[in-house]
Structures are given as structure tokens and as C-alpha cells.
Amino acid sequence: MSLHAKLIITAVSLANGLFVLEMLRKRRLTESYSLLWFLVIAAILCATWMERFLLSVTKFFGAVVPVSALTLLSLVFVLIMLIFFSMKISRLEWRIKELAQQVALRDAGEPAGDDR
């Protein structure tokens, strides 16, 4: 990978890190999720600057250039994150439904229930 590409990836990663920090400061992101993103940024930086590691990954995937391997890894990560967030949203939807039903039943004169 050329130095030019490495610098661009590094700049984008650091900008992403600063964005995550800003979201954390504004309380739009919780620490647990920001930690996940910092780990990802660290992994991208390591893969970018550790030539041997990236070359072996490139070889493993049968990619022609290291940037392709990096893109593929990023895509896999994004897919995993999407599934993860879909699960989170489904869980939240279920919790909201349970909560709303409990509120409705309580208002109708029933005692409080559980909050699985």
C-alpha cells in the first residue's frame, strides 16, 4: 500500500475517532458503543501500518492489493454491525411493547408486572 493511501486511511480513521468522541461528549453515544468503535479504528490503523499482517490477510483472501483486503474486512465488519444493531432494535422494540402494555394494564387497574 502506498504511503498516500496509508495517510488517507489514517486521517479518515482519526476523524472518525474524533467524531465518536464528540458524540460521546454530547451524550448521543454510550461508552460501551464508543469503545467498540475505538477498537475498530485501532484495528484499521494496525492493519494499515503493519505491512506484514495486511499482506498475509491479502494473501488469505486472494486479493490483488492490500486495499481490497482492507475493504473486504471493513465490509464484513459493517455487515456484522448491522446484524448486531438489528438485534438490538428488535430487543428494544420488544421491551417498548412490554412496557407500553404494562402501563396500559396498570392504568386499567392491574398491579405492576415484571420487566423482563
Add this chain to the structure above:
Amino acid sequence: MEGVRDTRAPRPRTPGAIVIPLYNEERNVARVVREIRGAGIDWDILAVDDGSTDATREVLRDLPVTPISHPINLGYGAAVQTGLRHAVSRGYETVVLMDGDGQHDPAQVAVLLSALDAGADIAIGSRFLGDGAGYRIPLLRRAGIGFFSALAALLGGTRIRDVTSGFQAMRKPVADFLAEEYPVDFPDAEVIIALGLKKFRIAEVATRFRIREHGTSMYANPARAFYYPFKSVLASFIVLLRLIREKK
């Protein structure tokens, strides 16, 4: 949500309850309640307002019903489930489900209850049997219902022609089961499949349905009409997988 059930709850005033899920039915609900009383049914009416944006909630205050109001719109299935949970916690022996749009004729409740008396655990009012066969349904939707009927028969072992009917009467064990396991958005073949696999006795009886006078059907939304068939197929197989796993 077992914890919601109140073991200290007083005995219910009547042996059964009528659960009516409602969403934006301000123009229909009073007539439905009036008709229920007019049909000589003095059972408690549990009216579940699913976060209506019209005056349904206000209308309910002036009616002889137990109003239960979702703070937000959750979906038809969730409204039915809330009603069932309330009915179960109050200890009603029989629960009748009726839509709040006036399509279900309260005079036909007796037909459903006769099926329970004949030994069924749940009786489903059908538009496709007897006189109800005259009820007009668009061809595409009818084909869809036919497909899900076949799917329910294949996976659940029970042939029910009108799998989407919301006009039902059930015994307490079925209400108990459905209070826990009910689709949030719209119940379809998956409920029939689950009931069949749980070995509940399901009866389908001919009942008269009417055309709604006010408001629109949920199927009027093309996006929903497209989404539900896919969701129902998936949900049907998931129900099957879950119950198979439970048995193991």
C-alpha cells in the same frame, strides 16, 4: 409477562369477556358496544385502545366498558394480547375477540360459543363457510388467505379456511397461551399453526361478517399488503421451529 397476572384479583363479574382492539375507531366503537348489549351479551367488554390518534380514548370513557389504553401505537396483535393478558389476569373462563370496526356481528357470538360448548378450545368465525361465503374479499387477498390456510394445514395439521379472521371465542387455556405468544403486528397463519401444534381443538364456524362503514382496512396500505405475506411465511416456519425445539 406472567408477573402481570394478579393472583389476588377478584373473581370476574361475568364468566366471559369480550376483547375489542381499537385503533382510530371513534366513529365505530359506540355502535359496536351498543350492538353487543343489544344482542343480550352482558359480559365485561375490555376495549383496548392501541394509541389512537383520534378521539377513541375519549369515546371509551362514556361507554360501559373497561378501557385499556396503550400509551403508544403498538399494532393490532399487541392490542389483542393486552386484552388477553387483562382477561387472563382477571380469571375469565371464556374470551371473545371482536374487531372494533363493526365487521363482526355480535349476534354471531352465540354461534362461536356453541362451538366451544361442543368441545372446541377455540372457535374461529369464518367468512368462507355457510352464509358468510357471500362476504366479498379482493381476489388477490383471497388467494393469499388460501395459501396461508394450506400452510397452516401443512405445518399445524388443522385446516382453517379463514386464517385471518379476528372473530374468535376461546377457552381460558387458549387465552393463557395466546396472552404469552401473540404476534405484535398482525396475527395470521402462525397463530393457527401454534395452536394446532399445541393440540388445542380448533373449530371453524360459519359467521356473518359485515362491511366496515367508517375508516379504512389495514390492507388498504399497499406496503403492508406486500409486507405481511412475507412476514407470515417466515413467522409460520419460526413457530414450527420453536415448538419443535420446545418438544426436544
